[in-house]
Amino acid sequence: GAGVSQTPSNKVTEKGKYVELRCDPISGHTALYWYRQSLGQGPEFLIYFQGTGAADDSGLPNDRFFAVRPEGSVSTLKIQRTERGDSAVYLCASSLVASSPPYNEQFFGPGTRLTVL
Amino acid sequence: GQQVMQIPQYQHVQEGEDFTTYCNSSTTLSNIQWYKQRPGGHPVFLIQLVKSGEVKKQKRLTFQFGEAKKNSSLHITATQTTDVGTYFCADTGGFKTIFGAGTRLFVKA
Numbered sequence: 001g002a003g004v005s006q007t008p009s010n011k012v013t014e015k016g017k018y019v020e021l022r023c024d025p026i027s028g029h030t031a032l033y034w035y036r037q038s039l040g041q042g043p044e045f046l047i048y049f050q051g052t053g054a055a056d057d058s059g060l061p062n063d064r065f066f067a068v069r070p071e072g073s074v075s076t077l078k079i080q081r082t083e084r085g086d087s088a089v090y091l092c093a094s095s096l097v098a099s100s101p102p103y104n105e106q107f108f109g110p111g112t113r114l115t116v117l
Numbered sequence: 118g119q120q121v122m123q124i125p126q127y128q129h130v131q132e133g134e135d136f137t138t139y140c141n142s143s144t145t146l147s148n149i150q151w152y153k154q155r156p157g158g159h160p161v162f163l164i165q166l167v168k169s170g171e172v173k174k175q176k177r178l179t180f181q182f183g184e185a186k187k188n189s190s191l192h193i194t195a196t197q198t199t200d201v202g203t204y205f206c207a208d209t210g211g212f213k214t215i216f217g218a219g220t221r222l223f224v225k226a
Contacts, residue, residue, distance in 0.1 A: 033214065042123075042205050042216030043160065056213050091159060103148065103167075104209055108159040 004109035012115045021077040025094030035091040082116045123217035138220035140189040140206035147210025149189045155202040
């Protein structure tokens with residue numbers, strides 16, 4: 001079946017602009033995660049959705065970052081007033097909420113590479 | 118805040134040599150997941166360890182969870198060039214997942 005997809009694959013924007021990054025999870029996966037990965041680093045947790053609600057948004061770095069998942073499927077990560085430091089690969093992952101191990105095996109999308117000039 | 122440390126940062130091996138990466142935390146880990154990321158790719162789930170002292174094997178890969186649930190390791194026996202990539206451990210307590218910085222493995226044929 002189809003995996004997690006993310007669009008666009010690459011996004012180049014100018015400092016101060018607004019960007020939206022989209023994630024299509026695997027059908028039936030109720031859990032959705034957003035991460036940010038800089039070169040040479042592990043994925044950095046941003047936000048977790050269970051269904052339509054953000055169950056944990058403690059990883060969002062500041063109020064310029066916002067994410068939605070209005071129908072419990074597709075999610076959009078929105079970044080306002082982008083800064084050069086926002087440049088990174090933004091990864092989305094989805095999982096089932098399992099009652100037995102492996103809990104929350106995450107399936108990652110290919111990522112969106114964001115470059116802020 | 119919660120941190121997961123991985124060592125070494127990178128390792129170069131000759132094909133056929135063994136490789137081990139270590140994951141450590143100052144706090145008790147809920148459970149550990151291991152992922153592999155090929156160069157230019159995205160993380161791919163390998164395994165999850167839940168129980169104290171748990172050992173799991175996948176072909177040439179052996180995963181261990183420490184007795185105190187504060188550390189974990191991944192050992193690859195007789196590395197192959199297909200093993201190249203970065204190996205991450207992740208603490209998945211609750212739903213907030215904390216990844217280590219990873220160990221990048223280079224394998225020379």
